[in-house]
Amino acid sequence: MDVMPYVLAGWLFVVGLYGIVTSRNFVHLIMCLGVLQSSTYVLLLEVGYKAGGTAPIFFDAKPGPTAVDPVVQALTLTDVVVGVTVAAMLMALALQTHKRTGSLDPADARIMAG
Amino acid sequence: MIGVLQGVAMLTVGIFGFAVVLNRDPLPQAMVFTFFGGSLVVLFIVLQAPDVSLSAIVVGAMAYPLMTVLTLAKCRGRSR
Amino acid sequence: MKARTRLALFAIPVVGVAALLLWSFAGLPSFGHYRGPYGNEINAQAVPRRHTTNAVAAVNFDYRGFDTIGEEFILFAAVMGVSALLRLQRQEHKEESPLEHARAHASTEMADSVAVVCMGLVTPFVLLGLYIVVHGHLTPGGGFQGGVILASAFLMVYLAGRYITFRQLSPKGLLDAGEGSGAGGFVLVGFVGMLAGAAFLENVLPLGQSGKVFSAGTLPVINLSVGFEVGAGLLLVMWEFLEQALMVRS
Numbered sequence: 238m239d240v241m242p243y244v245l246a247g248w249l250f251v252v253g254l255y256g257i258v259t260s261r262n263f264v265h266l267i268m269c270l271g272v273l274q275s276s277t278y279v280l281l282l283e284v285g286y287k288a289g290g291t292a293p294i295f296f297d298a299k300p301g302p303t304a305v306d307p308v309v310q311a312l313t314l315t316d317v318v319v320g321v322t323v324a325a326m327l328m329a330l331a332l333q334t335h336k337r338t339g340s341l342d343p344a345d346a347r348i349m350a351g
Numbered sequence: 352m353i354g355v356l357q358g359v360a361m362l363t364v365g366i367f368g369f370a371v372v373l374n375r376d377p378l379p380q381a382m383v384f385t386f387f388g389g390s391l392v393v394l395f396i397v398l399q400a401p402d403v404s405l406s407a408i409v410v411g412a413m414a415y416p417l418m419t420v421l422t423l424a425k426c427r428g429r430s431r
Numbered sequence: 432m433k434a435r436t437r438l439a440l441f442a443i444p445v446v447g448v449a450a451l452l453l454w455s456f457a458g459l460p461s462f463g464h465y466r467g468p469y470g471n472e473i474n475a476q477a478v479p480r481r482h483t484t485n486a487v488a489a490v491n492f493d494y495r496g497f498d499t500i501g502e503e504f505i506l507f508a509a510v511m512g513v514s515a516l517l518r519l520q521r522q523e524h525k526e527e528s529p530l531e532h533a534r535a536h537a538s539t540e541m542a543d544s545v546a547v548v549c550m551g552l553v554t555p556f557v558l559l560g561l562y563i564v565v566h567g568h569l570t571p572g573g574g575f576q577g578g579v580i581l582a583s584a585f586l587m588v589y590l591a592g593r594y595i596t597f598r599q600l601s602p603k604g605l606l607d608a609g610e611g612s613g614a615g616g617f618v619l620v621g622f623v624g625m626l627a628g629a630a631f632l633e634n635v636l637p638l639g640q641s642g643k644v645f646s647a648g649t650l651p652v653i654n655l656s657v658g659f660e661v662g663a664g665l666l667l668v669m670w671e672f673l674e675q676a677l678m679v680r681s
Contacts, residue, residue: 353462353463401571402485402487402488402571402572402573402576405563405571405572405576406575406576406579409576409579409580409583410579412583413579413582413583413586414579414583414665414669417586417669417672418668418669418672421669421672421673421675421676422672422676424676425675425676
């Protein structure tokens with residue numbers, strides 16, 4: 238039973254991948270990519286968790302080994318903000334594709350035909 | 352061992368993640384994605400990560416919905 | 432290829448990926464039994480040696496500051512990508528007066544309560560964003576989160592129905608300058624460390640007393656520059672999207 242939290246990360250990964258592969262709309266695809274990225278955030282935070290631990294902020298607590306791991310939190314924190322900016326760039330790509338081909342369907346975006 | 356709060360938070364994240372993928376139409380999917388972001392924030396708080404949950408709140412509340420809705424508004428009303 | 436073929440081609444490897452994932456998860460330490468030494472070491476040493484009470488900020492900007500420069504430049508490049516992708520094409524033109532166009536095509540009235548609430552929220556958002564940026568090394572927060580809040584303060588002006596005011600309040604040249612100086616400021620702080628005879632990005636400013644705003648050396652300076660960069664960058668992205676949706680016609 239102690240492996241169930243990690244199964245959540247694997248479930249989000251597989252579900253996001255399924256959404257990307259079977260997507261009929263670029264915007265839907267980008268949000269499924271967001272789900273895929275959040276699976277890595279969940280896995281990182283779960284690896285660093287300590288049972289009965291507290292947050293690694295020592296403003297009014299004594300520093301010591303009861304706090305959870307701050308390294309994985311530092312990795313995840315910048316990733317969340319950078320991930321949304323990359324998704325914005327993908328949305329701009331989808332917008333330009335719609336301008337040229339008239340639809341947001343990945344199956345219609347066959348620009349490389351000659 | 353998983354506590355009850357953490358178990359419920361993880362289950363909610365899993366269900367909402369599946370719901371985001373199952374919604375094929377992007378505009379309703381944007382609303383479900385906001386709920387998914389909210390459940391993710393609760394999971395991050397329960398896993399004792401306040402910095403990360405602050406990031407997820409501001410990103411999920413401001414940046415994602417605005418750019419999704421603007422893209423959909425621009426790409427609407429064009430003939431296929 | 433057809434959708435069913437694609438789904439069949441996907442189903443077989445994904446079972447393999449899921450099996451590999453489950454096998455690897457079984458090898459991890461069980462949930463809640465954190466094993467590694469680094470987290471415990473940093474938690475014990477961050478306050479005495481770095482005089483910062485936020486261990487995550489210490490890792491982000493002090494112990495692993497070089498990785499954060501990389502992440503910041505990913506953000507910078509993505510904003511540049513959005514600007515380049517959404518530039519005005521040859522066959523498009525910008526609507527000269529979006530106000531007339533909006534009045535001609537208005538289908539719903541903007542509710543007064545929405546406008547009042549949004550305009551009332553602008554100043555609290557600016558204050559909250561600055562607070563979170565400046566206190567990033569003391570309490571949860573920092574440049575990344577505070578920067579997004581600062582950007583959303585300006586977006587509140589647009590949400591109140593004042594798109595022209597939003598364009599006047601955030602001119603593109605100023606946003607470009609703000610983003611560039613934020614990204615360059617981080618690298619400049621690193622070079623200050625080298626000028627003082629230490630390694631790149633080493634914490635060479637006086638460390639002060641932990642718990643006060645002016646503590647932890649270079650951390651508040653880096654937080655400020657990252658906050659400006661993220662705020663200006665996200666505002667630039669939203670600016671481009673809004674211009675595309677509201678003003679560009681082909």
